[in-house]
Amino acid sequence: MNKRTLLSTLIASTLLAASSLAMAADKEIAVIVKTTNSDFWQNVKKGSNDAAGKSKGFTATFQGAASDTDLAGQVALVENAVNRKVAGIVLAPSDPDALIPAMKKAWEAKIPVVLIDSAASDAGKAYYQSFLATDNKVAGEMSAKTLIDKIGTTGKIAIMSYTAGSGSEIGRVGGFTDYIKKHSKLQIVGPFYSNSQMGTALNQTTDVLAANPDLKGIFGANEPTAIGMGRALAQAGKAGKVVAIGFDGNSDLQGFVKDGTIEAIAVQSAYEMGNLGVKTVVELVQGKKVPAFRDTGVLMVNKKNIDTPAAKNVLY
Template sequence: MQTKFLTTCLVSAVALLAASAQAADKEIAVIVKTVNSTFWQNVQKGATDAQKEAAGYSMTFQGPAAESAIADQVNMVENAVNRKVAGIVLAPSDPDALVPPLKKAWEAKIPVVLIDSMLSEAGKRYYQSFLATDNEKAGELSAKALIAKTGTTGKIAIMSYVAGAGSEIGRVGGFTKYIKANSQLQIVGPFYSQSQMATALNQTTDVLAANPDLKGIFGANEPTAIGMGRALAQSGKAGKVAAVGFDGNQDLQGFVKDGTLEAIAVQGSYQMGYLGVQSVVKLLAKQPVPEFLDTGVVIVTKGNIDGTDAKNVLY
């Protein structure tokens, strides 16, 4: 009786392990910078829709509590590799820290598609495709929108997010380069919010108080731009200091409509998720995918916020 019981348990355990292995073998792991952002939740919507179209594949969606929790994201990638997932879609929070776990994925022959942010040169061989906004171009477009309101002289501030993140380097770099090449505007900052809205609010409040002659301000990602907008409203500077934000959730749309923000640069976040999963499925089917795919950006203002182009990217 006891032998029969033990045999039954053993068979059940083997079956469970086999089922788990089979499930992981068909799992596409989507790992983003944080789950606590509507931007990344919109990426999840796109990824989920692509998974529904991918016969036989499941999807998991993960991210740390904060974009600055880089070690947590590294662990998530390592865990995905250890459970032998079919493929990985990753938005790396740090260009260097994510290289070692992706090397393990490459060694395990797990295809990887990056979205939003690039890795450093050392990691270029460990992924097959990169899907993102052309962040440098997006930064330039944001600078153009701000100069159109401030003119080419005076003082502006940059409210950024995580120093060294691939998207931040391109986005703030493109913004700064354009400002310096096309104006005499003096730049204050950048200040880094660590993608925390409350931090951005406090930093912006301090910048506005310390620079009463400030003519313009740029908020370089969603939580930073929301904090910036709230600080402008609370300080009575909304509409008086020209402001351009980045990304397009309901809060930022409201700031554009009421004039707190002159414009927002909105990425194709849904497309990142959708095309990211779709690209992994193609790689698993031995189909070609582009090395880089620009998922686009739209400058949304009060004048075009109800138009088709804006509605296709707002969330």
């Protein structure tokens, strides 16, 4: 074999080996959430990693914007995933419209998109294949019913919300408000928007309590908002005196339920959103049909049931 033939053979062997390695490399599923700065989203990460670990040939990466309101940052994360030619995207959009152009780019690149937690508006329906979430309207109604059962149908309540216009907020706070209006004569103060910042929620709740000494009830509509609400109630000496309903189930909120600061928390399965989100992308990559919507459920957790297996399955 002459040197030229030997060189050609070596080059061909190297290219074949590189090609084999590329084919063997695990396919990336990009999990892109609203922000990584809460236990809720970290539980989504745990679920997605566990699903990827059980799905041969796939890995999951996890990213979030700087905050719930950093729409440009989240758009950039999706566009970067498309440019990396990922196998699929699991996305929790912070806004029902702002992410649609980026989702369209994924669709044009034949990259499947599965939404979790919050939906896109109707204009984006063509660009994602499945939506996994709590039925936020039902969860809001459950929270309102729990509050009415405790305080009755007259008096004044406040709504401490998070990001105005996000899909989950529209359903959750809308369901809560509609149920209150339909089934009681309770006067509603707010909603106030914390943009999912615990400190903002604490300050807002402190102001609401000071301005409304006759407040009978209060609803904190997501994890950081409910934590801020609980801390404000404790600092104002109103824990257990103003009936509070929270949302989500991290250790802070569990503590508030156990000590009576918060009457009950509506807990979503964040783990299931991440786990089922990745599994659904894998199914799509494999050419399988998937449901357009999957309800990941919600459980009202209070002092009586917080130590039950059902509650432990969703608390984090």
